[in-house]
Amino acid sequence: MKLSGHYLDKNMSEAEKDLQETILDILRKYIGEEFNAEQVTPTANLEALGIDSMDVVEIIFDLEETFDIDVPDPGDMDDVEVKFDTAQDLVNLVDALIKQKN
Amino acid sequence: MRIVITGMGAVSSLGYDVDSFIKGIQTGQSGFSTIQQIPEIELLKVKIAAEVPDYDETAHFEKKQLALYDRFTQFQLLSARQAIKDAGLDFKGELAERSSVIMGTGIGGQTTQEQNYKRLFAEGAKRLPPLTVPKLIPNAAASHVTMEFGIKGPSFSIASACASSAHSLAQSCMMLRSGIIDVAVTGGSEACITYGTVKGWEALRVTSxxxxxxxxxxxxxxxxxxxxxxxxxxxxxxxxxxxxxxYAEVLGFGMSSDAGNIVQPSMDGAARAMKAALKDAQLAIDDVQYINAHGTGTPQNDPTETAAIREVFGAHADQLAVSSTKSMHGHALGAAAALETIAIVSALQDQIAPPTMNYNEVDPECDLDYVVNKARPMEINIALNNSFAFGGLNAVTVFKRF
Incomplete structure (x- = not known):
């Protein structure tokens, strides 16, 4: 199963909202100085927020620590799409990894 | 080719700048106190060190920088900022490519290394912070100086334990003499007052x-x-x-290896380094007035160094003022020779030999004039700095009043 993860706000559960908000808060630590917290939305492109590849590595570490998961490298898993382009990519990924763990 | 010192920066147990360092060594101030940064201090036998006092890293660096800067890198950046500002240099255009950063460190990012081993082995952490490796590598300090100031010439770090920054200075002089650079940012940094390192020193039984x-x-x-x-x-x-x-002229340097024992110092190796330095500087033995000794205060170093000075200087040894400023700022290993170079510059500029503090009793095996317990105004035109490292790697640098 490929997780497409098209979350729509109106259909989101409380747990899903919490997950999304936690991840957005993590991302807010890494955005460039010229950006503000409101610009960090689920669909925003991480690179466009001044988040570089080294930041992504740190963000992955934060996600692993926060959610007690192991984030695979792109291509490592067949059933989970591993990409780090937008906040939503990360939410989908973490959600899938949490479900997999449980 | 003549080489001169045009800028200096210092962070030490005597304070956060060159002025406090010089004032400290000229007034016999002690930088020693009970170790603050090791939570496990109760498990240590050696509880005294020369720490940078009341250090608050957040006062000097952003949170994002701190994720990347080990304590030794932070100290190096702080002293480099002072020195570059002092020299009034702006590394733009061709100067950027004709400048180097050669920095010594004995160990490198020891704080980072230990924190992460502790997490991994003792606390059962499953993963390490992703910046662990770039934070602990010994060249991190030199690299971050190049990045902060846009210095684009040949840069690297040198490790020769207690002589690291003396070898760095010598290497920088060679590069200046060769014509590949015009400006060298050099020196060293050390921050290894950690539980594991102090335990290691304890076991070696050379720390007081x-x-x-x-x-x-x-x-x-x-x-x-x-x-x-x-x-x-x-x-x-x-x-x-x-x-x-x-500030002063660098006349030359001499280097040697004991090819003997990893920790026991050698009279022959030390003497050869001093002789090589005098030869490089084209000096006669009676041109020298002051030696900033390696002077660690260990049972082994001090008589060996004394004998080496006698071997090199003969009868003139009794005319020399020889002092160890490590009796005040401690042995900062990879930063030692850089700090002692500043001590020498102050000696040449102020015409004051800094003292050897805490001196109590004459040792028949250490029978030179050690400027004991009080700084001495005197004429100093030429001064040597001795650095003799674990591993038997020696470097001696020679400076002249300008």
Missing amino acids: KTTCRPFSKDRSGMILGEGSGTIILETLQHAQARGAKI
């Missing part, structure tokens, strides 16, 4: 539990220090062309 008394009969070992020194070297031509203020 009380204080550092170089050349005194009742000496009981070295006091581990930390900090950083940065020295700006330039060709005289380059310095004069831009109207830089000049």
Whole structure:
């Protein structure tokens, strides 16, 4: 199963909202100085927020620590799409990894 | 080719700048106190060190920088900022590519290494922070200096334990003489007052539990220090062309290896380094007035160094003022020679030999004039700095009043 993860706000559960908000808060630590917290939305492109590849590595570490998961490298898993382009990519990924763990 | 010192920066147990360092060594101030940064201090026998006092990293660096800067990198950046500002240099255009950063460190990012081993082995962490490796590599300090100031010439770090920054200075001089650079940012940094490192020093039984008394009969070992020194070297031509203020001239250097024992010092190796330095500087033995000794205060170093000075200087040895400023700023390993270079510059500029503090009792095996317990105004035209490292790697540098 490929997780497409098209979350729509109106259909989101409380747990899903919490997950999304936690991840957005993590991302807010890494955005460039010229950006503000409101610009960090689920669909925003991480690179466009001044988040570089080294930041992504740190963000992955934060996600692993926060959610007690192991984030695979792109291509490592067949059933989970591993990409780090937008906040939503990360939410989908973490959600899938949490479900997999449980 | 003549080489001069045009900038200096210091972070040490005596304070956060060059002025506090010089004032400290000229007034016999002690940088020793009970270790603050090791939570496990109760498990240590050696509880005294020369720490940078009340250090608050957040006062100097952003949170994002701190994720990347080990304590030794932070100290190096702090002293480099001072030295580069002092020299009035702006590394733009061709100068950026004709400048180097050569920095010494004995160990590198020891704090990072230990914190992460603790997490991994003791606390059962499943993963390490992703910046662990770039934070702990010994060249991190030199690299971050290049990045902060846009210095684009040949840069690297040098590790020769207690002589690291002396070898860095010598290497920088060679590069200046070769013509591949015009300006060298050099020196060293150390920050290894950690539980694991102090335990290691304890086991080696060369660190004192009380204080550092170089050349005194009742000496009981070295006091581990930390900090950083940065020295700006330039060709005289380059310095004069831009109207830089000049602190002192570097006349030369000498290096040798004991090829003996990993920890026992060798009279022969030390003497060969001093002879090589005098030869490189084209000096006669009676041209020298002051030696800033390696003077660690260990039972082994001090008589060996004394004998080496006698071997090199013969009868003139009795005319020399020889002091160990490690009795005040501690043994900052990879930063030691950089800090001691600043001590020498102050000796040449102020015509004051800094003292050997905590001296109590004459040792028949250490029978030179050690400027005991009080600084001495005297004429100093030429001074040597001795650095003799674990591993038997020696470097001696020679400076002249300008």
